[in-house]
Amino acid sequence: MATATAIGARPGGQRAEGFSLGPFLLVPASLLVVAFLAAPLLVLFRYSFNRYSPREFMVDAFTLENYARFFTDAYFIGVLATTVQVAAVCTLVSLLFAYPLAYLMARTESRWKSALVIAVVFPLMVGNVVRAAGWMAVLGNEGIVNHLMLSIGLISRPVRLMYTPFAVYVGIIAVVLPYMILTLQSVIEGIGREVEEAAANLGAGPMTTFRRVLLPLSLPGVIAGGTLVFILCMNAYATPVLLGGPQFKMMAPALYDQFTRTTNWPFGAALAFILMTSTLLLTIVGTTVLSRRMHHRKLEAAPR
Amino acid sequence: MTRPTIGRRALLGASAGLLAAPAIVRAQSGGRVVVGTWGGDYQDLLTANIADPLMKPQGIEVLYDVSVAPPRKTKLLAERMTRRGTYDVACLSDIDMFEMAQQNLFDPPTPDLVPNMNNVIEALRKPYALPHIYSGKVILYNPDRMDKPTSYNDLWDPKLRGRVGLADGLYMQFIESAALINGGSPSNFEPAKPKLLELKRLEAKVYPSNEALAAALNSGEVWATIMWLARGFMWKKAGIPITHAVPKEGATPIVFDKAVPRNAPNKANGWKWMQAMLEPSAQGGFAERMGYVPTVTNAPLPEALAKEISFTPEEQANFVKIDYQYVADNNARLLDWWTREFKG
Numbered sequence: 276m277a278t279a280t281a282i283g284a285r286p287g288g289q290r291a292e293g294f295s296l297g298p299f300l301l302v303p304a305s306l307l308v309v310a311f312l313a314a315p316l317l318v319l320f321r322y323s324f325n326r327y328s329p330r331e332f333m334v335d336a337f338t339l340e341n342y343a344r345f346f347t348d349a350y351f352i353g354v355l356a357t358t359v360q361v362a363a364v365c366t367l368v369s370l371l372f373a374y375p376l377a378y379l380m381a382r383t384e385s386r387w388k389s390a391l392v393i394a395v396v397f398p399l400m401v402g403n404v405v406r407a408a409g410w411m412a413v414l415g416n417e418g419i420v421n422h423l424m425l426s427i428g429l430i431s432r433p434v435r436l437m438y439t440p441f442a443v444y445v446g447i448i449a450v451v452l453p454y455m456i457l458t459l460q461s462v463i464e465g466i467g468r469e470v471e472e473a474a475a476n477l478g479a480g481p482m483t484t485f486r487r488v489l490l491p492l493s494l495p496g497v498i499a500g501g502t503l504v505f506i507l508c509m510n511a512y513a514t515p516v517l518l519g520g521p522q523f524k525m526m527a528p529a530l531y532d533q534f535t536r537t538t539n540w541p542f543g544a545a546l547a548f549i550l551m552t553s554t555l556l557l558t559i560v561g562t563t564v565l566s567r568r569m570h571h572r573k574l575e576a577a578p579r
Numbered sequence: 580m581t582r583p584t585i586g587r588r589a590l591l592g593a594s595a596g597l598l599a600a601p602a603i604v605r606a607q608s609g610g611r612v613v614v615g616t617w618g619g620d621y622q623d624l625l626t627a628n629i630a631d632p633l634m635k636p637q638g639i640e641v642l643y644d645v646s647v648a649p650p651r652k653t654k655l656l657a658e659r660m661t662r663r664g665t666y667d668v669a670c671l672s673d674i675d676m677f678e679m680a681q682q683n684l685f686d687p688p689t690p691d692l693v694p695n696m697n698n699v700i701e702a703l704r705k706p707y708a709l710p711h712i713y714s715g716k717v718i719l720y721n722p723d724r725m726d727k728p729t730s731y732n733d734l735w736d737p738k739l740r741g742r743v744g745l746a747d748g749l750y751m752q753f754i755e756s757a758a759l760i761n762g763g764s765p766s767n768f769e770p771a772k773p774k775l776l777e778l779k780r781l782e783a784k785v786y787p788s789n790e791a792l793a794a795a796l797n798s799g800e801v802w803a804t805i806m807w808l809a810r811g812f813m814w815k816k817a818g819i820p821i822t823h824a825v826p827k828e829g830a831t832p833i834v835f836d837k838a839v840p841r842n843a844p845n846k847a848n849g850w851k852w853m854q855a856m857l858e859p860s861a862q863g864g865f866a867e868r869m870g871y872v873p874t875v876t877n878a879p880l881p882e883a884l885a886k887e888i889s890f891t892p893e894e895q896a897n898f899v900k901i902d903y904q905y906v907a908d909n910n911a912r913l914l915d916w917w918t919r920e921f922k923g
Contacts, residue, residue, distance in 0.1 A: 327911070329907055329908045329909070329910065329911055330907070330908065331682075332656060332681075332682055350919050350923070416798065416800060417798060438787070516787070520785070520786075520787050521747040521785045521786070521787050521922050522785065522922050522923070524918070532914075532918070534649075534653060535649030535650065535652070535653055536649060536914055537910065537911035537914050537915070538652065538653070538656065538678070539911055540656075
């Protein structure tokens with residue numbers, strides 16, 4: 276505290292008048308973002324108002340027909356609905372799976388803790404495509420799961436697991452789980468063990484402690500992890516393509532198809548912006564609802 | 580201890596030398612050529628049959644930009660306004676090449692630039708590109724499980740319920756086949772739609788890639804498909820229990836073309852590559868390993884191999900003539916239909 280005051284009270288108030296390098300340090304990063312993210316986004320946004328023609332490829336125009344086509348077409352609304360559903364289910368399931376593990380990792384004092392962290396981080400070192408290939412070996416008709424079920428007589432012929440929504444859910448949850456675990460773990464680590472002990476002292480059972488103490492206090496982690504994972508799920512590309520098969524359509528593969536297979540850039544660009552906007556809106560709504568709840572709990576818990 | 584010092588002049592001289600070095604090397608050699616191509620076997624064969632024996636002796640360094648076709652098309656389109664593009668040579672299938680040529684992306688080949696183009700099979704010539712290798716669309720089937728089909732229509736036999744497999748990437752080929760047996764023509768694929776929905780009711784299976792389809796044929800999950808003869812040849816060599824039948828509707832040729840973009844950075848070397856790829860010595864290698872037939876008249880194949888992968892003169896006369904303009908104009912619409920109605 277004393278040091279802070281000393282710095283703050285530097286003579287002459289030079290900080291206010293003098294030249295400060297601070298804001299300029301942001302220039303390189305900002306330029307990078309503008310050049311490689313904002314500018315292409317703007318170009319793409321402009322494209323989304325152009326018109327597609329099979330012979331001329333992309334015709335300069337200013338029309339809303341690409342957006343209109345999306346919102347008047349049950350097929351594409353269905354694709355968006357599937358995407359939101361997959362993202363919501365995967366976020367919830369990964370939260371349920373991740374919480375106990377994150378808690379264990381946060382609270383353990385075992386010497387294996389770092390090994391546990393590495394084990395959780397390890398899948399992130401392998402690309403999504405490689406992991407999907409692994410799931411193919413597990414879920415295929417000749418895969419490990421079918422082989423096991425056949426050998427113990429549970430089924431008489433292979434069950435189709437690959438190229439089903441189930442395979443996509445499994446694949447995506449496996450991809451996003453580490454993000455959820457690590458986010459939750461860091462937040463739970465910040466919650467003192469003594470608050471749980473205090474709750475127990477006051478007669479709360481483990482469930483009550485979790486519901487009334489641990490969960491509300493870890494809500495910022497739930498929000499952060501949920502947001503991160505939800506965004507990742509909404510934009511999933513490799514997993515739905517490789518595990519969902521040709522019949523299963525989510526937004527990212529659908530818009531990629533528009534760019535590459537039909538060379539319809541204007542409609543592809545419109546799809547990209549619809550995906551981005553809906554992800555943003557849903558994320559804002561989700562975090563607002565949860566933060567309100569958190570705020571509400573805080574007021575409830577405050578001494579009256 | 581004294582440190583070795585580098586003087587200002589020495590530093591300047593060294594830097595200038597370093598900067599100029601690549602240019603000097605390039606000037607001494609024949610420069611480079613950037614080929615946009617598929618990877619895997621195809622790229623290996625390009626190296627073994629064209630790059631190493633024919634380009635290297637000219638001092639030309641060959642660089643590959645490897646991807647599947649859609650990103651290559653996207654890159655060609657994205658770069659069409661730029662002065663210097665990525666590719667000196669772009670490889671695409673005939674249908675994709677036509678679609679790109681509509682945008683006026685390529686320089687037309689001439690016999691002055693590519694003397695070997697005089698040997699190209701007449702039927703495969705086009706003004707904007709040169710054909711590299713070709714094959715034809717046929718029926719592949721498992722002879723242990725079913726009789727030899729004679730027409731695409733035989734795949735609609737209820738006895739084959741659930742046993743016909745389709746590769747998603749070949750949607751246009753399935754649409755064409757279905758059109759031909761339902762009163763359509765190369766310039767009218769509309770009749771394919773009801774016919775394909777019939778196949779859907781017969782539980783035909785769509786696989787996301789050729790490899791997934793091959794695995795299904797190998798395991799006996801499906802017994803028949805429509806595919807390039809060349810790929811059938813490779814699958815057969817790999818031990819997949821299939822053989823091929825040329826349908827009476829005629830085989831549809833698939834030509835792998837190459838073109839030199841207008842904005843190629845090393846255009847002269849692009850044309851040298853085109854000349855090399857049409858050399859008889861370069862053409863044979865693709866036949867043996869990939870099952871694709873030479874596109875030039877002066878590269879005969881060994882008889883046994885020719886029997887497996889090439890088409891008889893009668894079959895060649897019966898080839899379906901693709902209406903590229905119709906396909907290009909309707910690709911987006913038909914893919915849309917395929918995605919929603921057939922696969923959905």
